[in-house]
Amino acid sequence: MSVRRLAEDTVQPASFAFSKENAAWAKATIKKYPQGREQSAVIPLLMRAQEQDGWVTRAAIEAIADMLGMAYIRVLEVATFYTQFQLKPVGTRAHVQVCGTTPCMLRGAEDLIKLCKKKIAPEPFELNQSGTLSWEEVECQGACVNAPMVMIFKDSYEDLTPERLEEIIDAFEAGRGAEIEPGPQVERIYSAPIGGLTSLNAPEPAEKKAGRARKAPDEKAISVPPANAAKPKTAADVTNPALKTPATAKKEAAKIAKVEGETTVDKSKPQKKR
Numbered sequence: 223m224s225v226r227r228l229a230e231d232t233v234q235p236a237s238f239a240f241s242k243e244n245a246a247w248a249k250a251t252i253k254k255y256p257q258g259r260e261q262s263a264v265i266p267l268l269m270r271a272q273e274q275d276g277w278v279t280r281a282a283i284e285a286i287a288d289m290l291g292m293a294y295i296r297v298l299e300v301a302t303f304y305t306q307f308q309l310k311p312v313g314t315r316a317h318v319q320v321c322g323t324t325p326c327m328l329r330g331a332e333d334l335i336k337l338c339k340k341k342i343a344p345e346p347f348e349l350n351q352s353g354t355l356s357w358e359e360v361e362c363q364g365a366c367v368n369a370p371m372v373m374i375f376k377d378s379y380e381d382l383t384p385e386r387l388e389e390i391i392d393a394f395e396a397g398r399g400a401e402i403e404p405g406p407q408v409e410r411i412y413s414a415p416i417g418g419l420t421s422l423n424a425p426e427p428a429e430k431k432a433g434r435a436r437k438a439p440d441e442k443a444i445s446v447p448p449a450n451a452a453k454p455k456t457a458a459d460v461t462n463p464a465l466k467t468p469a470t471a472k473k474e475a476a477k478i479a480k481v482e483g484e485t486t487v488d489k490s491k492p493q494k495k496r
């Protein structure tokens with residue numbers, strides 16, 4: 223995993239401001255949280271700033287901190303923690319985040335990285351010649367069952383081969399990224415087995431189906447007594463269901479308090495002033 227730092231000063235803009243539409247959205251988003259908890263809006267606001275400018279600038283971090291009454295370092299911590307936030311300019315058409323954690327690595331992530339190096343740029347975060355594409359290696363994105371996978375902006379593309387990834391990258395570069403269906407890139411539904419179900423797939427025998435649907439009209443419900451599993455057998459007062467609270471069993475409560483060395487005080491009555 224790469225070290226996540228802010229971009230060099232040479233590329234940082236001097237200031238940040240949400241567009242009129244985004245400013246109204248930010249105001250409404252902050253209002254969703256109770257008074258004094260406005261800081262909870264930090265992630266959606268950072269994401270909106272990224273969607274507006276393409277990456278999270280230092281000026282955006284500071285502006286959002288000011289909006290939420292937070293120290294700059296607190297917002298910086300959030301922005302540098304999540305790899306979903308881009309801290310420097312990335313490809314304008316696609317930034318390909320290749321998962322390089324063990325399950326994806328075992329299923330061919332290295333070949334995907336090789337392809338990105340060849341097709342986009344030799345180094346992570348390096349832009350291709352036209353500035354439209356970039357890539358990086360990230361940690362597990364939570365789709366290990368369909369490894370190997372990549373994230374492009376908010377969507378994941380799973381069950382990849384280098385050939386399929388190349389097609390996807392080409393589509394994004396041509397501005398046709400929206401045409402690619404996110405998720406598994408092979409014949410499977412979500413994370414179901416490839417090629418369909420492998421168990422519980424035999425057709426249900428007709429008699430069994432009919433038996434389940436049919437219910438004898440005079441069939442009586444069987445009464446099942448409550449289970450006593452995990453209920454200790456003891457005669458101790460503390461397990462006596464009749465003793466609900468000290469108020470309903472004052473004597474017993476006083477007894478317990480004495481044993482524990484406490485002063486017996488009936489808290490249900492007002493105390494005299496001394």
Ligand code: FES
Nearest residue numbers: 321326362365366
């Ligand atoms: S290891 Fe790649 S998504 Fe989890």
